[in-house]
Amino acid sequence: MNNLEKKHIVILGGGFAGVACALELKKLLADNDEYEIVLIDKKAYQTYHAGLYEAATTEHGLVEAKKVKRAVTIPYTDIFGKTKIKVFKAYIDKINLPDGKIITDSRILSSDYLLIALGSVADFYGIPNLDKHGFTLKSLEDAVMIRNRVEDLVLHNDKVQIVVGGGGFAGAEFAGELHNLLQKECLHHNKKCENFKVMVVEGAPGFLPGLSDKVSKLVYNRLSGIGIETKFSTLITEAGKDYVVLNNTERVSCDLLVWTGGVRSCRLPLAINSILERDKKDRTPVTEFLNLKSFPNVFVAGDDACVLEAKTKKPLPQTAQEAIRQGKHAGRNIFRLIHGRQPLPYHPGPTRFVIPVSGKYAILYTPNLIISGFVGWAIRRLADMRYFLSILPFWKALSYWMFENKIFTKND
Ligand SMILES: Cc1cc2nc3c(=O)[nH]c(=O)nc-3n(C[C@H](O)[C@H](O)[C@H](O)COP(=O)(O)OP(=O)(O)OC[C@H]3O[C@@H](n4cnc5c(N)ncnc54)[C@H](O)[C@@H]3O)c2cc1C
Secondary structure, X not given: OXXXXXXXXXXXXXXXXXXXXXXXXXXXXXXXXXXXXXXXXXXOEEEOHHHHHHHOOOOOOOOOHHHHHHHHEEEHHHHHOOOOOEEEEOOEEXXXXXXOEEEEXXXXXXOOEEEEOOOEEEOOOOOOOHXXXXXXXXXXXXXXXXXXXXXXXXXXXXXXXXXXXXXXXXXXXXXXXXXXXXXXXHHHOXXXXXXXXXXXXXXXXXXXOOOOXXXXXXXXXXXXXXXXXXXXXXXXXXEOOOEEEEOOOEEEEOOEEEEOOOEEEOOOOEOOOOOOOOOOOOOEEOOOOOEOXXXXXXXXXXXXXXXXXXXXXXXXXXXXXXXXXXXXXXXXXXXXXXXXXXXXXXXXXXXXXXXXXXXXXXXXXXXXXXXXXXXXXXXXXXXXXXXXXXXXXXXXXHHHHHHHXXXXXXXX
């Protein structure tokens, strides 16, 4: 069968959801020559977000940017190798749902089945000048810029105040490692460490809002123990070149502002804009099967999707774990539709988080068990290995994992 006669399953976005869907379909359609699977992403690699806080705190003098890149990105050529999945590097400009056309910056593609998994972007909540002065931590480029800026600050100043906006996972993880980076840079440039301060500003009354008071306290104890200042129940209400305003009243000096305070879904670039409803985080509501009510062949997964938990009717969290499960499930349901079967409803997996907080310390959280300390850190390393093994052949996964460990343990 030539390519023109083939039907097309197109996956938009090669993040956690997109890659999981592609690999599931590759397995399920191994003997099927009728379908071509195409994955489109603007980058040539998947970004391993869970490692970004480490990437942003690698010491400039010790780790070159290209090594940082190798530690937090996985090229699609390594993931899909010689499989029949076609990867197309392009920027997606528009999606035309009624006819399944995808308009990219270089080509128009047709799709018979579609997965939209374009992820999320930082949400600045309309706070004046936050987008202009705040650094975000969403990509490899962000991470490299942050660590370069930190080195620059230490090099040219005797006193520095860094503000981390948001005390969720990314904020807490980053603040802890940032402290270690500042210590090393100060030592290196012969500066007084006590003059280089980190402050975390969080709107909720504690770290990791919505998780558990015990975990929140553990994170607080760990971070305050290394001298990180915290301001809870406090909002950043304005950002400036060298300051932030808190709760509309207090002006605090700020040499670097890193914003991890929230994300909103990538606004789906639709050709016909009025078709889809969105929730307040710009996510697209999907059915229990993860597809769209009006376009059953179109699935949405990961940070882009608003998937309601059956009991609570609350949207599931935007996490990599959820994205992977949803991506896989969307793949299975596409396969079922192809074979004329009913799609199956999606059920979220167990809640499990491992939160590293400075050095070889992490907190494992499940609703019934909390483990903190070195054991938590070791579990986190194993979780990374588990992910690499799920998308790469064994030896490649091992080599990524060992390289990541080699680079990031330099931070501790
Ligand atoms: C710093 C940080 C740390 C995190 N740590 C954790 C953690 O420890 N555990 C956890 O479970 N979750 C973590 N998360 C959340 C997790 O990374 C996201 O929930 C997850 O990445 C969502 O997966 P996704 O597939 O929906 O989107 P993504 O993984 O973001 O993938 C989206 C893809 O779409 C591509 N794309 C977007 N727009 C376009 C376009 N117009 N054209 C072409 N391509 C496009 C992007 O290049 C990207 O590859 C973290 C997030 C951050 C930012």
